[in-house]
Amino acid sequence: MKLNRKDILGLKDLSVEEINLILDTADSFRDIATRKRKKVPTLQGNTVVNLFYEKSTRTRTSFEIAAKRLSADTVNFVAAESSVGKGETFIDTVKNIEAMHPDVIVVRHSSAGAPHMLAKMIKPGVINAGDGAHEHPSQALLDMSMIRDEKGGFAGLEVAIIGDIAHSRVARSNIYGLTRMGAKVRVSGPATMIPPGIERLGVTVAPTIEEALRGVDVIMMLRIQLERQARPLFSSTREYSRFFGLNEQRVRLARPDAFIMHPGPINRGVEIDSAVADSERSRILNQVTNGVAVRMALLYLVTGGGN
Amino acid sequence: MKTIIAGGRVIDAAQKLDGPHDVVISGKVIEKITAPGRGRGGSKEKFRLIDAKDCVVSPGLIDMHVHLREPGYEGKETIYTGSQAAVAGGFTSIVCMANTNPVNDNQAVTGYILGRAKEALCNVYPVGATTIGLADQNMADLGELKAAGVVAYSDDGCCVMNAEMQRRIFEMAGQYDMPVLVHAEDANLAADGAMHEGFTSTELALTGIPAAAEEVMVARDILLARLAGSRLHIQHVSTAGAVELIRWAKKRKIRVTCEVTPHHFTLIDEDVGDYSTTCKVSPPLRSAADRTALQKAMADGVIDAIATDHAPHGILLKQIEFDQAANGMIGLETALGLTLLLVRTKKLSLHRALEMLTVKPAEILRLNAGSLAPGRPADVCVFNPDHTFVYNEEVIRSKSKNSPFVGWELPGKVYFTLVDGRVVYTGS
Numbered sequence: 140m141k142l143n144r145k146d147i148l149g150l151k152d153l154s155v156e157e158i159n160l161i162l163d164t165a166d167s168f169r170d171i172a173t174r175k176r177k178k179v180p181t182l183q184g185n186t187v188v189n190l191f192y193e194k195s196t197r198t199r200t201s202f203e204i205a206a207k208r209l210s211a212d213t214v215n216f217v218a219a220e221s222s223v224g225k226g227e228t229f230i231d232t233v234k235n236i237e238a239m240h241p242d243v244i245v246v247r248h249s250s251a252g253a254p255h256m257l258a259k260m261i262k263p264g265v266i267n268a269g270d271g272a273h274e275h276p277s278q279a280l281l282d283m284s285m286i287r288d289e290k291g292g293f294a295g296l297e298v299a300i301i302g303d304i305a306h307s308r309v310a311r312s313n314i315y316g317l318t319r320m321g322a323k324v325r326v327s328g329p330a331t332m333i334p335p336g337i338e339r340l341g342v343t344v345a346p347t348i349e350e351a352l353r354g355v356d357v358i359m360m361l362r363i364q365l366e367r368q369a370r371p372l373f374s375s376t377r378e379y380s381r382f383f384g385l386n387e388q389r390v391r392l393a394r395p396d397a398f399i400m401h402p403g404p405i406n407r408g409v410e411i412d413s414a415v416a417d418s419e420r421s422r423i424l425n426q427v428t429n430g431v432a433v434r435m436a437l438l439y440l441v442t443g444g445g446n
Numbered sequence: 447m448k449t450i451i452a453g454g455r456v457i458d459a460a461q462k463l464d465g466p467h468d469v470v471i472s473g474k475v476i477e478k479i480t481a482p483g484r485g486r487g488g489s490k491e492k493f494r495l496i497d498a499k500d501c502v503v504s505p506g507l508i509d510m511h512v513h514l515r516e517p518g519y520e521g522k523e524t525i526y527t528g529s530q531a532a533v534a535g536g537f538t539s540i541v542c543m544a545n546t547n548p549v550n551d552n553q554a555v556t557g558y559i560l561g562r563a564k565e566a567l568c569n570v571y572p573v574g575a576t577t578i579g580l581a582d583q584n585m586a587d588l589g590e591l592k593a594a595g596v597v598a599y600s601d602d603g604c605c606v607m608n609a610e611m612q613r614r615i616f617e618m619a620g621q622y623d624m625p626v627l628v629h630a631e632d633a634n635l636a637a638d639g640a641m642h643e644g645f646t647s648t649e650l651a652l653t654g655i656p657a658a659a660e661e662v663m664v665a666r667d668i669l670l671a672r673l674a675g676s677r678l679h680i681q682h683v684s685t686a687g688a689v690e691l692i693r694w695a696k697k698r699k700i701r702v703t704c705e706v707t708p709h710h711f712t713l714i715d716e717d718v719g720d721y722s723t724t725c726k727v728s729p730p731l732r733s734a735a736d737r738t739a740l741q742k743a744m745a746d747g748v749i750d751a752i753a754t755d756h757a758p759h760g761i762l763l764k765q766i767e768f769d770q771a772a773n774g775m776i777g778l779e780t781a782l783g784l785t786l787l788l789v790r791t792k793k794l795s796l797h798r799a800l801e802m803l804t805v806k807p808a809e810i811l812r813l814n815a816g817s818l819a820p821g822r823p824a825d826v827c828v829f830n831p832d833h834t835f836v837y838n839e840e841v842i843r844s845k846s847k848n849s850p851f852v853g854w855e856l857p858g859k860v861y862f863t864l865v866d867g868r869v870v871y872t873g874s
Contacts, residue, residue: 226762228761228762228765228766229766229767230765230766248767250767250768250769250770251650251651251652251721251768251769252650252652252720252721252767252768253767255720255721256721256767256768270651271651271652271769272651273650273651274651305648306651308651311651334647334648334654335643335644335645335647335648335654336644336645336648336649337648339645339648340648340649369637369638370637
């Protein structure tokens with residue numbers, strides 16, 4: 140099976156079959172990381188441009204390693220955050236890059252919808268590496284890859300996503316992906332961070348973190364960045380950790396075999412206690428490892444790869 | 447030479463006139479309205495005949511809310527190109543907001559605009575800012591602005607957040623017997639919002655602007671206008687709650703009027719769809735329920751006027767990321783058509799539609815326009831409500847093309863627009 144699309148913009152429009160294809164492909168790439176020579180010739184002669192309009196170390200590195208393990212040539216293009224006032228638009232910049240015939244453009248942008256606009260206007264495949272608070276498909280797919288690996292599937296699984304749901308692209312992508320695959324998702328966080336109408340995405344909103352955690356199979360914590368919020372959405376990190384942070388006591392509300400995820404970077408002592416983050420229930424570093432295989436799968440599939 | 451517009455259905459809401467008549471124009475003014483075929487009377491004079499068969503003959507439309515971008519942003523629009531778009535849309539009088547560069551907050555800028563307006567194809571009436579530089583710090587010289595020729599005051603695009611300042615503005619405007627046009631939107635609640643707050647903003651992950659951002663300001667300004675006893679006009683009403691507040695105020699005889707834009711009574715937040723920046727406007731496109739409330743309030747009279755908020759923008763501010771894109775869409779050439787779509791779907795009578803586009807804005811701003819009564823300026827719009835046209839980029843006369851209605855088929859093709867008795871637009 141091949142992926143019948145040139146772009147991966149979000150989980151919202153991926154079908155069950157497509158998600159399974161991506162996860163299966165990722166599984167098949169996973170062992171490359173443990174080989175002595177961590178390289179296959181699959182994408183030799185392909186050019187992958189990492190176009191990052193927003194700071195990122197992890198995601199960019201992960202995409203770069205993924206491309207290199209597939210033998211693609213990679214270029215990193217770190218651009219100014221805003222195109223306003225430059226006399227050139229975001230599209231102008233990307234059209235310039237397109238003129239150099241890349242095969243895939245991996246784009247991160249602080250504006251929701253920027254990769255979608257781009258994908259409509261250029262020929263190369265576009266992989267969204269995070270657009271504003273909208274979607275972060277490769278992150279959600281690597282989360283899902285891990286969950287599937289540990290739990291054997293998604294049907295009937297209870298997943299709690301805790302934190303700033305309104306401003307989280309990780310939350311949105313996971314909500315779309317997990318609910319499509321048959322998992323049940325609950326979200327919780329401060330009322331100021333729960334966006335209106337979120338229930339219509341097929342999730343339930345738990346009024347307290349305790350209710351959100353009770354009996355769940357997977358706990359997904361989101362990074363909280365009070366210092367970066369332009370609007371007064373919360374009082375203090377102290378208040379946050381006391382009422383919305385994950386500590387050992389709260390972890391016990393989940394199922395005994397529940398595990399903990401976090402897209403990173405973690406704020407120790409704010410949304411997650413150090414002891415919990417470092418406990419044997421934590422899968423935070425496994426997520427990072429998985430990320431490379433999932434991104435290899437995405438690069439492979441958007442360049443026309445498939446069985 | 448006289449002109450006779452013959453064979454049409456004359457609708458003049460100001461005179462409660464609706465029927466087959468001829469309109470006789472002498473020089474720059476309306477001479478008389480006669481029974482069909484009688485326009486010429488017994489006279490042997492030469493006259494110019496305008497055939498209005500199957501057409502509606504209406505007073506020229508009045509748009510009390512446009513942005514003409516001159517001075518300062520002539521790359522987007524000029525007073526002249528804006529007037530070209532206006533007459534193509536059936537408008538004969540347009541009222542331009544103060545957010546030019548420099549801002550129209552003093553008599554020199556007003557004088558400049560009126561000077562440029564002499565070349566325009568239609569009447570151009572400037573609005574003066576209420577605060578200097580639209581900065582909410584110091585009140586503009588409102589009396590001097592009036593003396594220079596502005597027809598109202600407005601900080602449109604911005605909201606005077608300081609309630610005490612707004613009170614004093616209402617008091618002075620009241621003394622000068624001028625209306626204050628208000629862009630009612632709490633700047634803190636709206637902040638960096640990019641669209642209406644609701645499920646669609648959640649889905650698209652765009653910062654939302656709650657309906658309450660508009661409603662708290664509508665409520666505040668109604669109370670302040672009552673306190674000052676002066677005339678308040680709420681611009682581009684967009685929410686059901688704002689409509690209810692205005693209804694409340696009108697019942698209590700508070701001197702408040704309001705306008706609605708064609709885009710707010712036509713589109714909703716969901717039309718932003720896949721981050722369509724042409725749908726990014728301020729106030730934002732609201733919910734389906736809000737749109738229904740607006741349409742009802744147009745029919746029942748709580749909403750007085752239709753105004754476009756014609757806001758030209760170029761590629762650099764529109765073909766970019768949604769959250770960074772500028773607010774606004776052009777509207778002069780689609781307003782009549784979109785209004786007639788409401789008439790077609792029986793949400794509005796044709797009579798009421800034209801009232802909202804002619805006599806009502808004229809009354810609010812006390813313009814000598816909006817009626818075909820003898821002696822009034824011969825500003826006329828002749829359109830066929832059944833003939834449609836496709837609004838595409840080739841037909842757009844505005845210098846900017848930022849409209850979500852590109853590609854729409856609209857009723858109400860304009861065949862003739864006359865200003866001061868002169869034909870300034872002929873549709874083919």
